[in-house]
Amino acid sequence: MTYILKPQLHHPKLPTNSLGFTRRDYEGSVSTLCAGCGHDSISAAIIQACFELELPPHRVAKLSGIGCSSKTPDYFLGNSHGFNTVHGRMPSVLTGANLANRDLIYLGVSGDGDSASIGLGQFAHAIRRGVNMLYIVENNGVYGLTKGQFSATSDRGSKSKKGVINHDTGIDMVGLALQMGATFVARSFSGDKDQLVPLIKAGLAHKGAAFIDCISPCVQFNNHNGSTKSFDYVREHNEAVNRLDVIMPRDPIQVDYKSGESIRVQQHDGSILSLHKIAELYNPNNRAQALGYLQARQARGQIVTGLLFVDPSAGDLHDAVGTVDAPLNALNEAELVPGAAALDRINASLR
Amino acid sequence: MPDSAEPRAVQAATAMKASVNDFVVKFANVNGSGSASANGLFARSVMRMGVPVAARNIFPSNIQGLPTWYEVRITEAGYLGRRGGVDLMVAMNPQTWDRDLAEIESGGFLVYDSTKPLGHSRDDITAIGVPLTAMCNEAYELPRERQLFKNTIYVGALAALLGIELAVIDALLADDFKGRDRLIKANVEALRMGHAYVLKHLGPLPLQVRRADAVGDRIYVEGNQAAALGAVYGGATVCAWYPITPSTSLVEAFTAYCQDLRLEPETGKARYAIIQAEDEIASIGIVVGAGWNGCRAFTATSGPGVSLMTEFIGLSYFAEIPAVIFDVQRGGPSTGMPTRTQQADILACAYAGHGDTKHPLLLPADPGECFEMGAQAFDLADRLQTTVFVMLDLDIGMNEWLTKPFVWDDARRLDRGKVLTHDDLEAGREFGRYLEVDGDGIPYRTYPGVHPTKGGYFTRGTSRNPYARYSEEGAVYVDNMERLLRKFDTARALVPAPVARPARRRTRDGVIYFGSTTPAMHEALEMLEAQGRHLDALRIRGFPFADAVYDFIAQHDRVYVIEQNRDAQLRTLIMTEGGVDASKLVAVLHYDGTPITARFIAGEIAQRLALGQPSTGQSEAAE
Numbered sequence: 001m002t003y004i005l006k007p008q009l010h011h012p013k014l015p016t017n018s019l020g021f022t023r024r025d026y027e028g029s030v031s032t033l034c035a036g037c038g039h040d041s042i043s044a045a046i047i048q049a050c051f052e053l054e055l056p057p058h059r060v061a062k063l064s065g066i067g068c069s070s071k072t073p074d075y076f077l078g079n080s081h082g083f084n085t086v087h088g089r090m091p092s093v094l095t096g097a098n099l100a101n102r103d104l105i106y107l108g109v110s111g112d113g114d115s116a117s118i119g120l121g122q123f124a125h126a127i128r129r130g131v132n133m134l135y136i137v138e139n140n141g142v143y144g145l146t147k148g149q150f151s152a153t154s155d156r157g158s159k160s161k162k163g164v165i166n167h168d169t170g171i172d173m174v175g176l177a178l179q180m181g182a183t184f185v186a187r188s189f190s191g192d193k194d195q196l197v198p199l200i201k202a203g204l205a206h207k208g209a210a211f212i213d214c215i216s217p218c219v220q221f222n223n224h225n226g227s228t229k230s231f232d233y234v235r236e237h238n239e240a241v242n243r244l245d246v247i248m249p250r251d252p253i254q255v256d257y258k259s260g261e262s263i264r265v266q267q268h269d270g271s272i273l274s275l276h277k278i279a280e281l282y283n284p285n286n287r288a289q290a291l292g293y294l295q296a297r298q299a300r301g302q303i304v305t306g307l308l309f310v311d312p313s314a315g316d317l318h319d320a321v322g323t324v325d326a327p328l329n330a331l332n333e334a335e336l337v338p339g340a341a342a343l344d345r346i347n348a349s350l351r
Numbered sequence: 352m353p354d355s356a357e358p359r360a361v362q363a364a365t366a367m368k369a370s371v372n373d374f375v376v377k378f379a380n381v382n383g384s385g386s387a388s389a390n391g392l393f394a395r396s397v398m399r400m401g402v403p404v405a406a407r408n409i410f411p412s413n414i415q416g417l418p419t420w421y422e423v424r425i426t427e428a429g430y431l432g433r434r435g436g437v438d439l440m441v442a443m444n445p446q447t448w449d450r451d452l453a454e455i456e457s458g459g460f461l462v463y464d465s466t467k468p469l470g471h472s473r474d475d476i477t478a479i480g481v482p483l484t485a486m487c488n489e490a491y492e493l494p495r496e497r498q499l500f501k502n503t504i505y506v507g508a509l510a511a512l513l514g515i516e517l518a519v520i521d522a523l524l525a526d527d528f529k530g531r532d533r534l535i536k537a538n539v540e541a542l543r544m545g546h547a548y549v550l551k552h553l554g555p556l557p558l559q560v561r562r563a564d565a566v567g568d569r570i571y572v573e574g575n576q577a578a579a580l581g582a583v584y585g586g587a588t589v590c591a592w593y594p595i596t597p598s599t600s601l602v603e604a605f606t607a608y609c610q611d612l613r614l615e616p617e618t619g620k621a622r623y624a625i626i627q628a629e630d631e632i633a634s635i636g637i638v639v640g641a642g643w644n645g646c647r648a649f650t651a652t653s654g655p656g657v658s659l660m661t662e663f664i665g666l667s668y669f670a671e672i673p674a675v676i677f678d679v680q681r682g683g684p685s686t687g688m689p690t691r692t693q694q695a696d697i698l699a700c701a702y703a704g705h706g707d708t709k710h711p712l713l714l715p716a717d718p719g720e721c722f723e724m725g726a727q728a729f730d731l732a733d734r735l736q737t738t739v740f741v742m743l744d745l746d747i748g749m750n751e752w753l754t755k756p757f758v759w760d761d762a763r764r765l766d767r768g769k770v771l772t773h774d775d776l777e778a779g780r781e782f783g784r785y786l787e788v789d790g791d792g793i794p795y796r797t798y799p800g801v802h803p804t805k806g807g808y809f810t811r812g813t814s815r816n817p818y819a820r821y822s823e824e825g826a827v828y829v830d831n832m833e834r835l836l837r838k839f840d841t842a843r844a845l846v847p848a849p850v851a852r853p854a855r856r857r858t859r860d861g862v863i864y865f866g867s868t869t870p871a872m873h874e875a876l877e878m879l880e881a882q883g884r885h886l887d888a889l890r891i892r893g894f895p896f897a898d899a900v901y902d903f904i905a906q907h908d909r910v911y912v913i914e915q916n917r918d919a920q921l922r923t924l925i926m927t928e929g930g931v932d933a934s935k936l937v938a939v940l941h942y943d944g945t946p947i948t949a950r951f952i953a954g955e956i957a958q959r960l961a962l963g964q965p966s967t968g969q970s971e972a973a974e
Contacts, residue, residue: 058807061644061799074809074821081799083643084811085636086662092591092633096640096648097799099589099624104644104800122636125629324620328588329645329798331622333765336586338612340759346580347756350570 028078038190038216049200069111069138088119091126101327106133116152132316134203140218141229148221159226183314184210207268208314369557372427383415389502432871435948507545574747577718579604581725589648591637598679631656645798649675665704673732691944692745695916712894716869719754733768776805786817792838846893854885861907874949
């Protein structure tokens with residue numbers, strides 16, 4: 001396979017955001033995934049979200065592990081630094097990168113094999129440390145690059161393309177993220193751009209560990225009858241608990257739901273999350289209730305989507321370890337090297 | 352002791368060793384009994400009398416109840432390696448009584464707790480009983496006090512037996528327990544209890560410590576602590592780690608030094624981040640992420656940790672990301688001997704990774720070099736954009752060594768390597784992340800977020816062209832791998848150069864050694880010289896090996912390679928990397944987990960020289 005560069009031609013009338021960028025400026029190289037892959041829809045949603053948020057593209061660092069989903073950071077934000085790391089180990093690399101420069105925006109892209117199988121431990125630990133990031137799992141319940149093996153999120157009883165029945169319990173990444181203390185937890189569907197784009201925007205704006213489990217059907221190996229991650233199955237069983245609008249501090253507030261129908265949450269960066277309630281009883285500010293709700297609906301075979309939990313005043317790993325405000329990678333010699341005089345004192349204490 | 356009703360305080364042998372400032376004292380204790388601080392107090396008191404000591408902890412992988420030993424070599428001549436043999440055994444552990452007694456050299460001494468009679472059958476040693484338990488039971492109420500002060504009492508007894516000045520120990524206690532006057536007083540009293548008993552019942556031994564002026568301005572410090580300080584001076588800001596003996600104290604020391612030296616004065620906020628990760632894989636992942644993003648980052652680990660990190664080390668090599676790993680080596684394989692020392696990760700670290708990978712190794716010989724190389728490793732990692740290993744071992748890492756004072760030149764600047772800034776990119780500098788520009792194999796890199804439209808690239812472990820774009824073209828892959836070889840060749844001149852120690856006479860015999868073997872090696876060379884056996888010596892301090900290493904081998908008929916592992920790993924590395932004839936390099940190997948001794952090295956070499964024929968086989972590790 002060779003690398004495919006996109007032609008640099010721009011439509012002269014493409015709309016620009018306040019930074020003067022068009023949507024094309026947030027794109028990357030041409031996707032090499034299969035036609036119709038759910039992951040490409042998620043890449044498109046990321047591009048849309050970054051354009052609408054008016055993020056300077058180079059201020060986003062995008063990191064991934066190994067697998068189909070982990071290839072996608074090449075297909076968006078072409079002017080950003082990207083890092084396709086080691087299978088299942090993106091969370092630790094992202095953690096280190098975040099420690100080095102707290103001023104960038106960190107986007108981790110992973111898959112269900114990468115995060116729920118080989119990388120389950122790193123996923124859990126990055127979440128529980130509160131690394132300031134948006135972590136998206138493009139969840140298709142299958143190993144695509146190695147051609148169709150079950151992943152750890154495949155539901156028990158679901159059928160592979162070859163007709164094999166999965167006998168292991170599927171891991172619910174959303175439930176795990178809630179248990180591990182993620183401060184922003186959502187689930188969405190690659191086929192529902194209207195739901196997904198605002199969730200990505202809100203997750204990018206969130207301070208702390210934000211997680212989106214995005215069901216993303218694999219058109220080659222997991223889109224058949226008997227699969228619980230196919231387009232048809234997800235559409236039939238999708239139960240959205242709310243609809244989200246993200247209002248940035250600079251935006252006029254246009255959304256106005258009647259009281260009782262909506263919840264309004266202001267995040268750390270001033271962004272306002274306006275949540276239109278669909279499921280009346282659902283409260284996205286209560287971790288314990290969210291877990292209970294999810295499990296009850298899961299038992300009924302429903303896939304709950306939407307913003308499931310948010311703690312708008314969450315801190316992050318830098319707050320926990322008490323680092324300076326400046327990025328660690330910008331500190332100079334005078335700030336880092338204690339010098340000869342300090343060393344003489346240390347020598348004296350060791351005699 | 353004979354089973355007489357009235358045990359004699361001293362059972363004297365006919366011949367007694369006599370020495371001033373040149374003997375070995377070994378303490379046999381039960382771990383968790385508080386003996387470590389008392390034994391350390393003893394060693395430092397000798398040093399404060401101006402006499403160098405070399406002290407080594409020999410301890411189990413356990414918190415309480417198992418045997419532990421502390422060996423103190425008192426050496427005015429300054430031999431800091433292990434000599435081998437014991438002149439005075441302080442036998443405080445009934446579990447190991449028999450083997451401890453067996454270790455005492457003929458004419459040597461045994462100090463023991465004579466509260467209960469303990470039998471032994473050696474008439475060639477002098478046994479000195481001090482009723483420690485009885486004294487403690489009389490003086491203290493609490494069981495913990497009885498246990499702890501027993502240690503201080505025997506230090507007092509030893510001071511009287513060996514002529515160590517009480518005032519020196521008092522001063523150390525005052526330093527150690529500064530601000531805790533009650534504790535100082537209690538220890539000073541316990542010390543005098545033991546001292547007075549010996550003066551009343553026994554008197555001094557023919558082994559004596561006398562004031563000298565042989566310590567100079569040297570400092571006394573563990574290698575792990577020194578390496579941690581090196582990391583502070585080397586500008587490290589991110590440390591991620593997972594607890595593993597014998598490397599843990601390195602991170603603990605880094606934490607303590609950072610808390611002291613690295614807080615922003617105005618805010619008290621940290622100019623560093625230390626993360627205890629969930630395992631070694633995450634540790635190195637965090638280091639690689641921070642290195643990619645322009646921080647100086649490191650982890651400290653031991654052999655099993657290096658195994659887990661291997662995939663990431665391969666990524667760091669291929670994606671060209673700076674990282675520093677302090678490997679404090681211990682016995683292996685598997686869990687091996689976690690609290691014993693070896694130099695057994697040489698090959699694993701030199702070639703860690705899958706595919707064709709190799710990494711620079713720095714080989715410090717004492718804590719002074721742990722500091723220097725600890726700082727230098729970060730410059731090298733940034734300059735070479737790769738993982739650099741600093742290879743300590745348990746002997747250097749976890750024992751306090753007498754070493755030259757740390758030195759820092761305030762004019763020294765951190766070498767951040769080839770990094771293109773925003774202004775470089777703005778000025779139109781061509782950027783290809785893996786593009787050969789200067790002919791040294793080292794490409795230029797950018798930090799994430801540097802420029803809105805220039806300098807961004809996608810880092811991956813899969814093959815790519817010089818502009819970081821995915822490519823599986825064979826020729827592109829080969830070009831890149833050849834450039835990485837050129838880069839490794841560039842490292843040859845950057846890692847610490849070997850140090851030669853020529854013989855006094857012309858000789859065709861040479862010896863190569865490295866790391867913690869160094870002091871024992873130097874002493875062995877003197878022992879051999881006294882026998883009329885002369886060898887040129889070369890201490891290796893870095894990998895890739897300098898040309899001087901191969902020149903040295905070429906200049907000699909036979910070169911002994913001294914190592915603390917079973918498989919002659921350094922010898923293998925020298926042969927593999929330089930194409931040396933195997934029969935020319937004679938392995939001398941010591942790998943029982945205890946630090947190598949001068950006597951062992953001298954004996955092994957003398958034996959082979961006497962045979963007059965080269966040996967390619969490996970010797971027994973046992974002494």
